[in-house]
Amino acid sequence: MKKQRPVNLDLTTIELPAAGKASILHRVTGVAMFFALVFVIWAWATSLGSEADFQMVKDVLNGPFGYVVALGTLSALSFHLLGGIRHVIMDMGYWEELHSGNLSANIAIGGWIVLTVVLGVILW
Template sequence: MKKQRPVNLDLTTISMPATAKASILHRVTGVALFFALTFVLWAWSESLSSPEGFELVKGLFNGFIAQFIAWGTLSVLAYHLIVGIRHLIQDMGHWEELESGNSSANIAIAISVIVAVLAGVWIWS
């Protein structure tokens, strides 16, 4: 049986609720953390290998690219942690209704943006 259903291939016309955006970004930040972990482990290993390695890593963090990577890693970690706590609260049975779910997603995203700005001020000051 062939069904004639409309197919919308233009994804820009779909408006997702805040809960969907928060959930998708939570998955994306999990993948980003996996890749950021390679930089973190390398810097940690190199800094603990010798005094020269420590000075190398310390010198790298004076550059813009390393500071940007550090800021990105902290921002992604903060978002993943904040929205992860939101998901745990939802698993306990809270904020499952449409209105409270959207409100908690918007609040979690807003808190994450504030934390990202604060992390940027901390790194670049």
């Protein structure tokens, strides 16, 4: 028995609401922070080797690569924190409706962009 239902396989035609985008971003930033730990563990382990290794890690962290890694990690952390707070509030029964859920997602995404710009200026 074949089900008669529409099938849309062209993913470029699907427009996610803001709440869907925020949910996906929350997952992506969690994964990004996990992979940022690889760099943090490398820097920590290498810097404990010798004074020359410490100086090399310090030079890497003070260079453009260190800036990008630090800003990316702090950006991921800021959105993951904002998204996590949003999810906790939703777990308490608020912002579950379509309009309020999308509004809270837009606020979280907007706050994330503002925080990333502010952190970028502070780190520069």
